[in-house]
Amino acid sequence: MLLKDMPNDVRDRIIPVARPLDSVMYECITCGKNYPLTQLLYTCPDDKGLLNVRNNTFDELRQQDPDMLKKIFSLRKSLDDPTIINDQALHGVFRWQELVMPAVGLEDVVYLGEANTPVIAANPFMNEYVGTTFQLKHDGIEPSVSFKDRGMASAVSFLNYLYNNGHLKGFLGICASTGDTSASATLYLSALTHNEGIHSAVLLPKGKVTPAQLSQPLAAGAQVLEVPGVFDDCMDVVQELAANYDVALLNSKNGLRILGQKTFAYETAERFAYDMKDKVIVVPIGNAGNVTSVLSGFLDLYELNMIDTLPKIVGVQSENADPVVTWYETDKFEKVDVTQTGPSTAQAAYIGNPVSFPRVEKLTQEYRSKGGNLHAVRVNEQEIMDNMLLANRNGLTVCTQGGEAIAGLKAAVEKGYVSGTEIAMVDSTSHQIKFAGFQMDYYSDKLRNPSDPGRNYGVIPKKEYVNLPQTVQKDVTAVAQTLGLTK
Ligand SMILES: *Cc1c(COP(=O)(O)O)cnc(C)c1O
Numbered sequence: 001m002l003l004k005d006m007p008n009d010v011r012d013r014i015i016p017v018a019r020p021l022d023s024v025m026y027e028c029i030t031c032g033k034n035y036p037l038t039q040l041l042y043t044c045p046d047d048k049g050l051l052n053v054r055n056n057t058f059d060e061l062r063q064q065d066p067d068m069l070k071k072i073f074s075l076r077k078s079l080d081d082p083t084i085i086n087d088q089a090l091h092g093v094f095r096w097q098e099l100v101m102p103a104v105g106l107e108d109v110v111y112l113g114e115a116n117t118p119v120i121a122a123n124p125f126m127n128e129y130v131g132t133t134f135q136l137k138h139d140g141i142e143p144s145v146s147f148k149d150r151g152m153a154s155a156v157s158f159l160n161y162l163y164n165n166g167h168l169k170g171f172l173g174i175c176a177s178t179g180d181t182s183a184s185a186t187l188y189l190s191a192l193t194h195n196e197g198i199h200s201a202v203l204l205p206k207g208k209v210t211p212a213q214l215s216q217p218l219a220a221g222a223q224v225l226e227v228p229g230v231f232d233d234c235m236d237v238v239q240e241l242a243a244n245y246d247v248a249l250l251n252s253k254n255g256l257r258i259l260g261q262k263t264f265a266y267e268t269a270e271r272f273a274y275d276m277k278d279k280v281i282v283v284p285i286g287n288a289g290n291v292t293s294v295l296s297g298f299l300d301l302y303e304l305n306m307i308d309t310l311p312k313i314v315g316v317q318s319e320n321a322d323p324v325v326t327w328y329e330t331d332k333f334e335k336v337d338v339t340q341t342g343p344s345t346a347q348a349a350y351i352g353n354p355v356s357f358p359r360v361e362k363l364t365q366e367y368r369s370k371g372g373n374l375h376a377v378r379v380n381e382q383e384i385m386d387n388m389l390l391a392n393r394n395g396l397t398v399c400t401q402g403g404e405a406i407a408g409l410k411a412a413v414e415k416g417y418v419s420g421t422e423i424a425m426v427d428s429t430s431h432q433i434k435f436a437g438f439q440m441d442y443y444s445d446k447l448r449n450p451s452d453p454g455r456n457y458g459v460i461p462k463k464e465y466v467n468l469p470q471t472v473q474k475d476v477t478a479v480a481q482t483l484g485l486t487k
């Protein structure tokens with residue numbers, strides 16, 4: 001729709017206004033101190049606490065009619081107006097600009113087609129299998145093939161804004177990654193690296209990202225450094241780098257990432273017509289940036305009276321990297337040394353010391369005080385693989401983390417955290433094709449091998465899930481026979 005054809009009462013709100021830079025501030029989650037966003041900062045200089053990005057315009061939004069806000073956010077999706085610069089960016093995370101990043105106007109947004117992802121209803125077989133009705137929000141349908149593009153769009157757009165406005169002369173965008181953060185960061189940075197002084201680099205645990213994931217930062221022209229070790233080792237290095245050198249850290253430790261990722265919650269609420277009663281959100285947990293975003297996204301909507309019930313959140317982890325589940329069960333947080341627990345096919349979430357955990361702990365307290373709840377469940381490697389393969393045979397193209405999430409929903413129903421009358425939205429965080437190697441290894445029984453501990457997942461292939469190609473000759477009768485066709 002053209003801007004001029006938008007309804008009169010909201011037309012002048014469709015194009016978001018860029019507010020001054022001090023409309024947003026860093027806020028330490030430990031001491032509450034604020035810092036300006038003109039500098040790149042990831043932890044509080046005083047006490048090393050994590051920094052959130054605080055939105056100073058939020059009180060203003062609270063005064064506004066929630067139905068009007070819903071209408072504005074919704075109509076932006078249908079804006080197609082070639083006379084407006086970067087109009088398509090309103091189809092992405094900046095559709096929610098007032099909630100995501102009020103300082104950035106359309107002209108500085110890096111939009112590559114992220115967000116606004118499809119929702120797929122599970123078929124009756126899958127609903128019965130997990131024990132409740134569920135839908136899949138397919139965040140694998142994003143430009144770099146994972147949900148990370150939501151947060152990267154907000155973080156890189158903000159860096160672009162700082163650069164374009166002379167606050168930054170240039171920067172090296174860098175992250176540690178289990179594969180998808182690096183794919184996303186380098187893709188978004190590649191849209192900017194033609195500018196003088198903007199560079200891109202990633203640190204990966206050698207051999208612990210899939211071939212597709214390794215190809216992505218290479219394709220984007222980034223410098224790719226492989227470190228022998230696990231993700232937590234890479235994260236240690238980039239955190240030190242960010243503390244001592246002038247780099248733009250693009251891990252979800254950076255509060256700017258959390259902002260865009262909140263749109264998963266906004267879109268989900270919108271999809272349920274903002275009625276979150278008896279709704280459940282299921283997310284796999286790795287570094288805990290995503291679950292942080294989901295919690296704070298729904299809290300935003302609740303504070304703005306756009307929803308009147310907070311949905312239930314279910315976080316899922318592999319038993320080989322389960323610090324958040326242990327905290328949920330015991331109220332004590334202890335990092336897991338994942339070199340001692342065994343590997344995980346949910347490799348993108350295979351993290352023993354989730355950086356955003358302090359955010360999760362704090363937000364969960366607030367979430368519960370407002371009537372919502374967060375549960376956490378652990379699943380094993382067999383369940384992750386079986387659920388991924390089963391889902392893919394039922395119209396749901398999920399990766400191993402998606403299999404983990406579906407297995408987690410089933411486990412949450414079995415434990416009584418979720419009842420059969422609730423409707424779940426499962427976050428499909430990436431796509432089957434990025435993790436196809438695990439599928440093929442399952443088919444050929446290569447996921448258990450005690451002599452190779454790094455790849456000994458202990459997964460036994462179930463005959464009914466194995467599917468291998470058959471060779472046939474160029475002969476109709478032979479093909480027909482192989483297919484079981486009769487005349
Ligand atoms: C990053 C990632 C996760 C984990 O998300 P966190 O924000 O690190 O908790 C889950 N699934 C996929 C596919 C990912 O890339």
Ligand SMILES: [Zn+2]
Nearest residue numbers: 028031044047
């Ligand atoms: Zn502090």
